[in-house]
Amino acid sequence: MATKKKKTKKTPAKKTASKKAPAKKAAPKKKTASKKPAKKVAKKKVAAKKAAPKKAAAKKAPAKKAPAKKATAPAKAPAPKKAASEVSYAKIAVSSQVPTVTLLDQGDHEVDLGEQLLSSPWTVLYFYPKDDTPGCTKQACSFRDHMNNLVGDGVQVLGVSPDSPADHRKFIEKYDLNFTLLSDSDKKLIGHFGLWRKKQYMGREYMGVERTTLLLKGDTVAHVWQPVSVEGHVEDVVATLGKLRA
Numbered sequence: 001m002a003t004k005k006k007k008t009k010k011t012p013a014k015k016t017a018s019k020k021a022p023a024k025k026a027a028p029k030k031k032t033a034s035k036k037p038a039k040k041v042a043k044k045k046v047a048a049k050k051a052a053p054k055k056a057a058a059k060k061a062p063a064k065k066a067p068a069k070k071a072t073a074p075a076k077a078p079a080p081k082k083a084a085s086e087v088s089y090a091k092i093a094v095s096s097q098v099p100t101v102t103l104l105d106q107g108d109h110e111v112d113l114g115e116q117l118l119s120s121p122w123t124v125l126y127f128y129p130k131d132d133t134p135g136c137t138k139q140a141c142s143f144r145d146h147m148n149n150l151v152g153d154g155v156q157v158l159g160v161s162p163d164s165p166a167d168h169r170k171f172i173e174k175y176d177l178n179f180t181l182l183s184d185s186d187k188k189l190i191g192h193f194g195l196w197r198k199k200q201y202m203g204r205e206y207m208g209v210e211r212t213t214l215l216l217k218g219d220t221v222a223h224v225w226q227p228v229s230v231e232g233h234v235e236d237v238v239a240t241l242g243k244l245r246a
Contacts, residue, residue, distance in 0.1 A: 092193050092224045098125065098216060101189050103160070103182040106168035111182060113189070117219040120156040122245075124237060126213040126228075127195050131163045131171035131181075135211070135230050140177055142234040147178050155241065160184050161209060215241060 100114035117123050124143070128136045143150075143157050150157060157179040163171070168181040184190050195210045211230075215223040215237065223240050225233065 091226060092212070092214065092221060094221050094224060096221050098214070098219045098221070099189070099192050101192075103184055103189065104165045105183070106165050106172055106181050108165045111180070113182075114219060116156075116158070117216060120154060121217065122153070122155040122241065123216040124150070124155060124157045124213065125160065125216055126157070126211075127160045127190060127193070127209055128211055129209045130161060131167045132174065136161075137175065139211075139228075139230045139233065140171070141175055142230075143179060144175065144177050146234050146238060149238065150241075153241065153245070156180075158182055160189060162187060162190065213237060215244070217244075 098113065098117060100112070102110050102112050105111050117125075126139070126143075128139060130136055140159065143159075147157065159179065159181045161168075161181070161183070162185050163181075163183060164185060165183050168183060171177065172181060182189075187196050190196050190209055193212070195212055196207060197210055198205055199208045199210075200206075210226070211228040213225040213228055213233070214221050222244055225236070
């Protein structure tokens with residue numbers, strides 16, 4: 001009877017051993033745990049891929065700014081030209097000759113300039129912008145007031161502007177001018193000496209005559225005033241003429 005009881009005690013021990021067998025199945029749980037870091041790695045890779053477009057966008061950004069800089073460069077290029085709107089022109093050289101042209105005087109008469117210059121030993125040929133304007137009026141009246149002395153020294157005075165013969169006639173009558181004014185409406189003589197140029201007055205740009213005076217011996221330039229300051233100009237012409245004649 002005692003031996004039978006021992007056998008029955010051993011049999012349940014075997015059953016408990018079979019119950020412990022499923023504990024070995026916990027190993028797969030560790031594998032699933034190892035899969036979790038794998039998912040984190042995947043997330044990092046995805047993040048890395050998302051970061052890549054940001055870098056690409058950062059590289060493209062300067063490329064868009066580059067054309068903007070090129071576009072502004074040409075816009076600044078005209079600035080030197082505007083700042084240099086003072087158009088340069090060639091100075092009239094001493095010893096150069098006056099070209100032979102035919103112009104109309106205040107009476108609508110044709111004047112052969114070559115013949116007119118040779119008719120007097122000395123000629124004051126002065127170019128001015130416009131009749132009956134403040135500076136031009138002051139200059140013309142100053143020549144008028146000194147005309148007796150000039151004519152006595154064998155000097156003739158000829159004024160030249162683009163104004164019409166009719167405008168010259170009114171100008172002469174209004175201020176009782178005692179010398180000839182020539183109309184160079186086509187700018188044949190003015191253009192020859194490069195005196196038609198851009199000018200500025202009170203911030204406004206316009207084309208006009210550069211005030212200039214030539215003292216001629218026959219048809220040859222003996223002295224040049226370019227440009228001319230009206231104040232004291234005729235007195236300077238008279239003094240210079242006296243030096244050249246001495």
